[in-house]
């Protein structure tokens with residue numbers, strides 16, 4: 001069946017619209033679905049100001065020929081508490097992850113096993129004003145990226161407790 005000119009234009013318009021949406025949407029690589037233990041790879045659950053900056057970090061990593069993947073984004077309070085009790089404690093209970101202000105980024109092809117990947121991640125995060133977990137003094141965490149410096153965390157947590165605008169706080173931090 002031949003399509004009318006109008007129908008063809010509608011289809012073309014739809015394709016262009018979809019392409020624009022695709023280009024505008026943060027280009028995260030998920031690597032897989034969320035896992036049953038509550039691990040979330042959904043970038044839309046992150047604070048928007050942080051997600052925007054994270055998207056630039058992904059672009060910078062790709063420009064270096066690397067393959068970043070969002071391994072974990074927002075974390076439930078229950079999962080953060082469980083992780084803090086595990087041997088070797090892979091996370092803290094009051095982690096920036098529970099506010100959508102942190103993300104763990106790994107290599108899609110090599111996972112956690114590529115020191116050069118994490119060195120590049122730290123360099124690019126520094127350039128963008130994001131805080132890299134490799135700078136943690138007590139327990140460096142090289143896949144971890146957060147929206148604010150450790151020195152700002154308590155102010156941020158107090159704001160969260162008071163029901164303040166966390167995204168505005170993060171936007172200001174990242175603009176500085």
Ligand SMILES: [Zn+2]
Nearest residue numbers: 102103104144
């Ligand atoms: Zn983390």
